[in-house]
Amino acid sequence: DQQVKQNSPSLSVQEGRISILNCDYTNSMFDYFLWYKKYPAEGPTFLISISSIKDKNEDGRFTVFLNKSAKHLSLHIVPSQPGDSAVYFCAASRRGSQGNLIFGKGTKLSVKP
Amino acid sequence: DVKVTQSSRYLVKRTGEKVFLECVQDMDHENMFWYRQDPGLGLRLIYFSYDVKMKEKGDIPEGYSVSREKKERFSLILESASTNQTSMYLCASSLEALGNQPQHFGDGTRLSIL
Numbered sequence: 057d058q059q060v061k062q063n064s065p066s067l068s069v070q071e072g073r074i075s076i077l078n079c080d081y082t083n084s085m086f087d088y089f090l091w092y093k094k095y096p097a098e099g100p101t102f103l104i105s106i107s108s109i110k111d112k113n114e115d116g117r118f119t120v121f122l123n124k125s126a127k128h129l130s131l132h133i134v135p136s137q138p139g140d141s142a143v144y145f146c147a148a149s150r151r152g153s154q155g156n157l158i159f160g161k162g163t164k165l166s167v168k169p
Numbered sequence: 170d171v172k173v174t175q176s177s178r179y180l181v182k183r184t185g186e187k188v189f190l191e192c193v194q195d196m197d198h199e200n201m202f203w204y205r206q207d208p209g210l211g212l213r214l215i216y217f218s219y220d221v222k223m224k225e226k227g228d229i230p231e232g233y234s235v236s237r238e239k240k241e242r243f244s245l246i247l248e249s250a251s252t253n254q255t256s257m258y259l260c261a262s263s264l265e266a267l268g269n270q271p272q273h274f275g276d277g278t279r280l281s282i283l
Binding site for chain 1: 270277
């Protein structure tokens with residue numbers, strides 16, 4: 057029973073355009089959401105997070121949007137660059153869970169020059 | 170910057186061997202985690218620890234054990250390695266148990282069991 061779902065295994069985008077990666081969750085107790093980027097043969101790198109008290113958080117080219125009523129979050133990358141090509145994982149946690157994160161299965165983003 | 174160091178990038182072992190994967194973090198983090206990553210399955214939590222000598226089972230603990238004798242070091246042990254434990258193993262740490270903090274990952278150990 058997946059609590060965090062990334063329904064698109066892959067996404068291909070042209071350089072300079074917007075990349076939108078989506079994530080759905082089922083547990084209404086989640087109050088903290090994160091995005092990680094992972095290159096092959098490396099560990100995941102923390103990108104950006106958002107607390108459930110917010111609906112948007114921005115950091116440079118990366119923006120995360122949270123829609124609590126729909127239990128949906130998305131990561132926007134604008135403009136996309138070839139170096140953004142990686143697997144992106146969505147993760148969620150709830151307060152009191154001792155820092156445990158529940159990860160989605162990932163979306164592989166390819167940004168074409 | 171947080172540094173999480175895994176002792177080996179690549180490891181090849183034989184079926185039945187006892188295998189130790191070591192992880193060290195340098196930021197005095199309370200929490201440490203072991204995951205495995207397999208294609209199409211994402212990251213699955215094996216064990217975690219929120220304090221020295223404390224350990225909790227994750228989603229897939231069978232066939233594994235852990236040890237945390239010092240705050241900075243968290244070891245994953247494959248008691249008797251089997252081929253279905255061939256995988257990428259990732260260690261992570263985070264700052265505190267109760268707050269919302271990101272986990273920081275090492276570069277992983279690609280383990281092959283022959």
